[in-house]
Amino acid sequence: MSRAPTPAVGMAQERIHRHNVGTLLRHVHLGGAMSRAVLAERMGLNRSTIMALTAQLVAAGLVREEPPGGGLATADPRREEARGRAGRPSLVVRVRPNWAYVLAFDVAVDRLVAARVGLGGAVLDRREAVRPRAGADLDHVVDVLARFGRQLYEAAPADSVCVGIGASYCGMIRPGDGMVRFGPDMGWVDQAFGAELSERLGLGIPVPVGNEAHLGALAEQQRGAGVGLQNLLYLHGDVGVGGGIIVGGKLLDGDGGYGCELGHMVVNPYNGRPCGCGSHGCLEAEVGERALLDAAGRPAHLWGRDALRSVVDDADRGDESAREALRRIGDWLGIGVANLINLFNPGMVIFGGMLRDIYPGAAPQVRHRIATNVLPVARERVRLRTCALGDDSTLVGAAELAFADLMADPLATLARTRPH
Numbered sequence: 001m002s003r004a005p006t007p008a009v010g011m012a013q014e015r016i017h018r019h020n021v022g023t024l025l026r027h028v029h030l031g032g033a034m035s036r037a038v039l040a041e042r043m044g045l046n047r048s049t050i051m052a053l054t055a056q057l058v059a060a061g062l063v064r065e066e067p068p069g070g071g072l073a074t075a076d077p078r079r080e081e082a083r084g085r086a087g088r089p090s091l092v093v094r095v096r097p098n099w100a101y102v103l104a105f106d107v108a109v110d111r112l113v114a115a116r117v118g119l120g121g122a123v124l125d126r127r128e129a130v131r132p133r134a135g136a137d138l139d140h141v142v143d144v145l146a147r148f149g150r151q152l153y154e155a156a157p158a159d160s161v162c163v164g165i166g167a168s169y170c171g172m173i174r175p176g177d178g179m180v181r182f183g184p185d186m187g188w189v190d191q192a193f194g195a196e197l198s199e200r201l202g203l204g205i206p207v208p209v210g211n212e213a214h215l216g217a218l219a220e221q222q223r224g225a226g227v228g229l230q231n232l233l234y235l236h237g238d239v240g241v242g243g244g245i246i247v248g249g250k251l252l253d254g255d256g257g258y259g260c261e262l263g264h265m266v267v268n269p270y271n272g273r274p275c276g277c278g279s280h281g282c283l284e285a286e287v288g289e290r291a292l293l294d295a296a297g298r299p300a301h302l303w304g305r306d307a308l309r310s311v312v313d314d315a316d317r318g319d320e321s322a323r324e325a326l327r328r329i330g331d332w333l334g335i336g337v338a339n340l341i342n343l344f345n346p347g348m349v350i351f352g353g354m355l356r357d358i359y360p361g362a363a364p365q366v367r368h369r370i371a372t373n374v375l376p377v378a379r380e381r382v383r384l385r386t387c388a389l390g391d392d393s394t395l396v397g398a399a400e401l402a403f404a405d406l407m408a409d410p411l412a413t414l415a416r417t418r419p420h
């Protein structure tokens with residue numbers, strides 16, 4: 001005779017069950033369609049448990065099951081399972097891509113982006129505006145993004161459901177409430193960006209905000225160049241240089257959430273260029289946009305991604321001063337990266353943002369610094385890559401931030417959502 005579990009045991013089992021439902025959803029959300037057999041192996045659970053977890057997600061409308069060749073499974077799941085035991089390949093579980101979605105926002109240094117991203121990660125719809133470098137106050141940024149967000153929400157299919165919202169911002173963000181503590185390029189100090197955007201969207205959904213380089217690092221690990229790696233570095237260049245460091249599968253966020261400011265690592269304290277932070281010789285002062293443009297002899301009124309790409313293009317065409325500028329930037333970048341490899345022993349270093357454009361021309365100097373300055377055992381396996389998600393690394397990161405609640409507890413999160 002079995003006894004009823006004590007309340008504490010029941011609660012613990014309930015927590016484990018919720019965790020397993022979320023973990024299964026996360027596997028197919030990030031990894032694409034996979035068979036019950038593969039899910040059982042990856043999650044270390046037996047097939048009947050996987051079948052029960054999947055049934056809950058099917059009933060909730062988040063996933064569907066199909067025979068391996070495609071097409072919807074119509075047979076009774078118990079009969080399918082019985083046939084599975086008789087040697088047929090097990091059913092494939094995949095997300096329903098157009099029903100549950102998130103709104104993702106990206107405040108980048110030169111553009112404002114909003115997107116509707118479906119479960120599974122596909123960008124279903126997007127809006128984009130050029131962001132002026134100076135004079136963009138909170139009101140203007142939130143106005144543009146909220147208008148885009150409302151348009152995306154209203155254009156979504158009538159029976160679809162918004163399960164979360166997330167935003168990426170190029171500055172230092174207080175975890176939990178989306179407060180921008182410091183946004184150097186726009187001069188923002190303590191601006192309640194997440195709360196304002198949530199209010200102005202009027203969907204009754206909070207807007208968590210993440211630092212762009214932190215989110216870019218996570219996105220590249222989850223969906224980009226670093227899939228499968230537990231230790232990686234991501235350097236995101238715009239006007240300055242931001243960073244994301246993933247150690248043991250987790251982002252290093254620091255005591256207050258402001259960690260990984262790789263751009264303000266001092267690499268040239270004696271003769272260094274002045275940095276926006278008030279210091280001298282920070283990595284971003286030596287390798288940021290202005291450093292490259294000055295090194296290439298470009299006048300002060302030229303700036304931005306186009307100016308930067310023109311230096312790279314000139315270097316490709318053989319222009320010696322442009323090549324020399326990339327070499328100089330590459331040397332400083334290499335010094336920074338060599339220090340970071342010695343500290344963190346990453347499996348990969350990923351260059352994103354404008355560093356994606358600069359890295360190919362700067363790679364020989366970076367590799368030379370690594371060969372010269374990194375301890376031999378730490379450089380044995382490290383790989384250097386440009387970001388695989390292109391300019392969308394940070395947007396994809398914002399979308400994953402928005403999906404976090406759904407992945408943590410799919411059924412409870414769905415229960416909180418409002419129909420369109």
Ligand SMILES: [Zn+2]
Pocket residue numbers: 263264275276277278279280282285
């Ligand atoms: Zn600095």
